[in-house]
Amino acid sequence: MGENLPRVPGGAQLHSDTLHGPVRTLRVKMVILGSSGVGKSSLALRFVRDEFKNPSPTVGCAYLTRVVHLSDVTLRFEIWDTAGQEKYHSVTPLYYRGAHAALVVYDISKRETFVRAQVWLKELEKQYIPGSTVMCLVGNKGDLDQERQISVQEGQALASDRSLFFTETSVLSGDQISELLLGIAHRVYECIGGQQGGLSEWKETPLIDLHHRDTFTPFASCCKVGP
Amino acid sequence: MSQRTERRGIHVDQSDLLCKKGCGYYGNAAWQGLCSKCWREEYQRVRQKQIQDDWALAEKLQREEEAAYASSHGVQTQSHAQSTPPHPGHASLGPFSKFEEKKTNEKTRKVTTVKKFFSPSSRSAPKKETQEGKTTSPSISRHASFETDQVSRDFVDFLKNLQKPGREIHKQCRAFIVNMSSKKDLSAEELSECVQDFYQGMADRLMSHFKGSSDSVEQVMDQVEKYIMTRLYKSVFCPETTDDEKKDLATQNRIRALHWVTIQMLCVSMDEEIPEVSENVVKAITDIIEMDSKRVPRDKLACITRCSKHIFSAIRITKNEPASADDFLPALIYIVLKANPPRLQSNIQYITRFCNPSRLMTGEDGYYFTNLCCAAAFIEKLDAQSLNLSPEEFERYMSGQASPRLNSSEGDWAQTGSALSVTATNPVLAQLNHNLELLSGLSSKQEKLMEAAQSLQADLLSWPESVEREVHDILEKYPLEILSCTVSAIDANNVDNDNLPPPLTPQVFAG
Ligand SMILES: Nc1nc2c(ncn2[C@@H]2O[C@H](COP(=O)(O)OP(=O)(O)O)[C@@H](O)[C@H]2O)c(=O)[nH]1
Ligand SMILES: [Mg+2]
Ligand SMILES: [Zn+2]
Numbered sequence: 001m002g003e004n005l006p007r008v009p010g011g012a013q014l015h016s017d018t019l020h021g022p023v024r025t026l027r028v029k030m031v032i033l034g035s036s037g038v039g040k041s042s043l044a045l046r047f048v049r050d051e052f053k054n055p056s057p058t059v060g061c062a063y064l065t066r067v068v069h070l071s072d073v074t075l076r077f078e079i080w081d082t083a084g085q086e087k088y089h090s091v092t093p094l095y096y097r098g099a100h101a102a103l104v105v106y107d108i109s110k111r112e113t114f115v116r117a118q119v120w121l122k123e124l125e126k127q128y129i130p131g132s133t134v135m136c137l138v139g140n141k142g143d144l145d146q147e148r149q150i151s152v153q154e155g156q157a158l159a160s161d162r163s164l165f166f167t168e169t170s171v172l173s174g175d176q177i178s179e180l181l182l183g184i185a186h187r188v189y190e191c192i193g194g195q196q197g198g199l200s201e202w203k204e205t206p207l208i209d210l211h212h213r214d215t216f217t218p219f220a221s222c223c224k225v226g227p
Numbered sequence: 228m229s230q231r232t233e234r235r236g237i238h239v240d241q242s243d244l245l246c247k248k249g250c251g252y253y254g255n256a257a258w259q260g261l262c263s264k265c266w267r268e269e270y271q272r273v274r275q276k277q278i279q280d281d282w283a284l285a286e287k288l289q290r291e292e293e294a295a296y297a298s299s300h301g302v303q304t305q306s307h308a309q310s311t312p313p314h315p316g317h318a319s320l321g322p323f324s325k326f327e328e329k330k331t332n333e334k335t336r337k338v339t340t341v342k343k344f345f346s347p348s349s350r351s352a353p354k355k356e357t358q359e360g361k362t363t364s365p366s367i368s369r370h371a372s373f374e375t376d377q378v379s380r381d382f383v384d385f386l387k388n389l390q391k392p393g394r395e396i397h398k399q400c401r402a403f404i405v406n407m408s409s410k411k412d413l414s415a416e417e418l419s420e421c422v423q424d425f426y427q428g429m430a431d432r433l434m435s436h437f438k439g440s441s442d443s444v445e446q447v448m449d450q451v452e453k454y455i456m457t458r459l460y461k462s463v464f465c466p467e468t469t470d471d472e473k474k475d476l477a478t479q480n481r482i483r484a485l486h487w488v489t490i491q492m493l494c495v496s497m498d499e500e501i502p503e504v505s506e507n508v509v510k511a512i513t514d515i516i517e518m519d520s521k522r523v524p525r526d527k528l529a530c531i532t533r534c535s536k537h538i539f540s541a542i543r544i545t546k547n548e549p550a551s552a553d554d555f556l557p558a559l560i561y562i563v564l565k566a567n568p569p570r571l572q573s574n575i576q577y578i579t580r581f582c583n584p585s586r587l588m589t590g591e592d593g594y595y596f597t598n599l600c601c602a603a604a605f606i607e608k609l610d611a612q613s614l615n616l617s618p619e620e621f622e623r624y625m626s627g628q629a630s631p632r633l634n635s636s637e638g639d640w641a642q643t644g645s646a647l648s649v650t651a652t653n654p655v656l657a658q659l660n661h662n663l664e665l666l667s668g669l670s671s672k673q674e675k676l677m678e679a680a681q682s683l684q685a686d687l688l689s690w691p692e693s694v695e696r697e698v699h700d701i702l703e704k705y706p707l708e709i710l711s712c713t714v715s716a717i718d719a720n721n722v723d724n725d726n727l728p729p730p731l732t733p734q735v736f737a738g
Contacts, residue, residue: 061550063594080552087605
């Protein structure tokens with residue numbers, strides 16, 4: 001499974017578990033915004049299906065999780081898909097409260113989705129607390145090059161203006177998908193990971209037996225009687 | 228086992244194999260050289276003592292709990308409330324006893340709000356409570372909620388495993404509740420801040436106690452939340468200082484006014500004609516309604532999550548592929564419109580104010596909760612455009628002048644194709660429709676029955692005639708001939724009768 005997981009070059013081979021104790025797992029909330037039909041849901045699914053271990057979701061693909069290993073930390077992405085239909089735009093800000101990463105997606109073959117993306121970016125900036133959210137502009141359907149309405153330069157320029165992470169992807173071909181996720185992972189960890197209370201820790205098995213945590217264990221007696 | 232080793236020729240002293248208690252049975256190394264019976268007794272004795280110790284501690288905590296409750300409600304008459312005054316100081320309680328110091332050392336705003344609870348102003352609180360105690364019967368409020376008592380007991384049971392720190396947690400939670408009950412005039416935001424600060428302070432101290440094991444902290448914090456919020460629920464849910472109640476009413480009326488909205492208008496991909504889908508829809512509605520009955524924010528969240536999962540199942544069954552957000556949100560809106568969940572706004576506000584914030588902003592529960600907030604906001608703002616209707620149409624539906632269900636069939640809805648869409652949108656109408664069908668089936672059966680009865684009656688009327696006719700026919704065919712004949716006794720011809728002996732007569736024998 002290791003081959004399929006994006007890892008930091010160089011650091012990837014090191015097994016931090018054995019060298020520096022267990023790797024922490026931090027939770028990252030990532031929201032995907034964009035017009036209807038740009039490929040938000042497909043992108044979210046692709047992020048997850050890319051991961052070898054993760055079976056395709058059985059019930060829904062509105063909320064998905066994906067683990068990304070960096071050299072000294074593991075990020076557990078909680079991917080929030082949003083309803084893209086025009087009529088839900090007024091309530092969408094509720095989704096990106098407290099998000100660590102926000103992907104604004106447009107379809108390179110549809111100009112109106114690019115215009116809409118700019119509206120999303122403005123909205124996000126209204127709520128933006130510096131250093132709290134990594135924003136990213138994504139031009140999807142890169143495979144539809146012959147129907148392209150937005151040039152790479154145009155997308156890049158919009159992103160540069162606002163110093164955002166930018167990439168063109170194709171969910172269809174899988175192009176740049178894992179690079180995108182890994183890029184976000186790095187940025188999130190660099191920008192937010194170091195902050196106090198920036199990312200909270202994730203525990204695989206939140207239920208442990210408190211009885212055995214303390215100095216005095218009520219059932220220690222049975223062990224004493226036994227062998 | 229022991230027999231076998233002897234047979235192999237290894238010398239084992241018989242006494243080594245016997246029970247160490249000297250009861251004469253064989254012992255076993257796994258039972259520390261005791262026989263099963265003695266071992267069980269020994270084990271039982273140690274466990275028994277442990278259980279007794281636990282109980283003693285639990286009872287002590289319980290008494291303190293009750294004393295605290297009584298004092299916060301101005302009830303000093305309960306004897307045990309006075310017999311065990313809370314211990315004034317715990318010098319040897321490790322990280323917890325340092326809490327007060329730590330608090331004063333830190334300079335953040337967060338800590339100053341925690342301080343409010345231990346400031347002189349809060350100490351005057353019980354007096355105020357005493358006055359209130361006169362107006363409301365303490366015995367009634369004491370037994371007002373069985374649930375509250377159960378939660379308190381569970382909390383004590385949980386904490387006794389933590390021994391001393393458990394007591395300290397308990398003490399602080401109690402103090403917090405007492406202080407909170409004197410802060411009724413605070414705004415909802417301030418109440419929320421107090422609770423959140425308390426959570427934060429408690430979590431910080433637990434973190435240092437458990438030496439950074441965040442899962443243990445989380446587990447304790449869940450119990451703390453459960454205990455505190457069950458206790459505070461009545462005073463902080465939909466508090467008078469807010470307009471939560473007004474919003475609830477507004478939302479409720481709004482949803483009622485939108486009763487005409489169909490599943491098609493919302494573009495929901497759930498086909499309620501499929502039994503499994505409608506089953507999930509009903510469950511989703513039940514879950515979202517149930518939310519209001521829970522007290523603990525986390526339990527309310529769990530209802531939302533269960534509701535959402537049922538919606539996902541319904542969509543999945545309908546579309547035969549996993550539901551995306553585009554499917555989910557409209558479906559949730561539809562469920563909320565159908566359920567009209569009691570006190571929706573109050574519940575959303577309560578969860579927002581008193582739940583651990585990380586649980587709302589992240590995680591799966593957080594995702595569903597956010598969607599519920601979106602649904603509520605959408606319903607509030609919903610207009611013609613959001614349903615792909617013209618403003619005129621929307622107005623007519625809203626004012627009740629027209630109903631989308633009556634449009635095509637002009638009131639003849641039970642017989643035309645629109646009946647399908649009607650039944651698809653409203654379970655009550657579906658039921659009505661079903662009942663109507665049953666009724667019409669019954670009446671046609673009754674008609675048939677009447678017909679049969681009438682024909683039976685006609686048959687009955689004609690029967691004597693036909694019989695008469697038949698008799699007549701027969702009489703005509705075979706006319707009656709009366710033959711003259713002498714009447715005689717049946718034994719008239721029997722000549723031998725006179726020769727028969729006389730009948731036997733009873734005889735009496737002297738005895
Ligand atoms: N050609 C092409 N089609 C795509 C790509 N990504 C998504 N689609 C298609 O675009 C349509 C809309 O995708 P969806 O994920 O539902 O968009 P959403 O409304 O933003 O969630 C679907 O038919 C997808 O198959 C892509 O990279 N290339
Ligand atoms: Mg989608
Ligand atoms: Zn014995």
